[in-house]
Amino acid sequence: MSAENTAPAGPPERPHEQPRWAWWVVGIVVPVVGILVAVLLNGSGSSDGDSGKNVQSAPTTSATSPGSTGQAQMAPTRSATKSADKVLYGPAVVEADVSEGGQAFIELDTSSPVVSTSGKGSDVIYGATTGPPTLGIWNSSSHLAPLPEADPAPTAETCMDAVERNGTYNLEAHRGDRFCLLTGEGRVVYMHVLAAPPGRGIGKLDVTVWEAPAV
CATH class of the missing domain: 2.60.200 (Tumour Suppressor Smad4)
Structure with missing residues (x-):
């Protein structure tokens, strides 16, 4: 058997590795994207809430319901005040x-x-x-x-x-x-x-x- 045939085999080849700077960039970009998404979602919710407040109708007060708080008082007519005699x-x-x-x-x-x-x-x-x-x-x-x-x-x-x-x-x-x-x-x-x-x-x-x- 020849010397070429008996030479020990070298270590197996490693898979192709990414450069370290690429992982560093990924580590920065992912949190930034998460922050931007959170800000956009919060802004949309606040806008929807404000919109709901703007369209909410003001409470109304009945002028004919006796005893209601803030009831509009109507001035008595002359015929109503005269009828007591x-x-x-x-x-x-x-x-x-x-x-x-x-x-x-x-x-x-x-x-x-x-x-x-x-x-x-x-x-x-x-x-x-x-x-x-x-x-x-x-x-x-x-x-x-x-x-x-x-x-x-x-x-x-x-x-x-x-x-x-x-x-x-x-x-x-x-x-x-x-x-x-x-x-x-x-x-x-x-x-x-x-x-x-x-x-x-x-x-x-x-x-x-x-x-x-x-x-």
């Missing part, structure tokens, strides 16, 4: 003595009617010298209105409506006539003429006064 006093007979001529001044914004000879602050004036007596408003406000004779006894609402529609400041007063007026403090009054002698004499008025309606 809270009587301050009356019917009460008021005597206006003009036997010596002139005028009698009637104050109705008190706990009971007051008749005096001074017009300051009075609500209605009963006057008679010659001819039929008159009822008037001392400051010429259009707060006096006639009522039809055949109508039933009015409510505070009926009287207020009459003054709003037909209010004036001076009217003749005959027995059986009926009137409505507003006082200086906003109370509603119904007056029924019981006696109204022509010329000098004593006039008599049946008076009902209601509290001023809330506004």
Whole structure:
């Protein structure tokens, strides 16, 4: 056997190895890619959450549900506040003595009617010298209105409506006539003429006064 045939075999060949710098690059790139993916995912979730907040509808409050917090309060209408018809006093007979001529001044914004000879602050004036007596408003406000004779006894609402529609400041007063007026403090009054002698004499008025309606 020849020497070539008996020479020992060399070590087996190693597989082809990657350069060390390639593994170093891979070690850097993989974490960076992971960080970028995490940032993109978080940004997308935040955007979706903000979008959901932006489209969320604001809570509504019912204006008709009693007792609800933040309930919108609606101003009461005049007809609703007038319907109570809270009587301050009356019917009460008021005597206006003009036997010596002139005028009698009637104050109705008190706990009971007051008749005096001074017009300051009075609500209605009963006057008679010659001819039929008159009822008037001392400051010429259009707060006096006639009522039809055949109508039933009015409510505070009926009287207020009459003054709003037909209010004036001076009217003749005959027995059986009926009137409505507003006082200086906003109370509603119904007056029924019981006696109204022509010329000098004593006039008599049946008076009902209601509290001023809330506004």
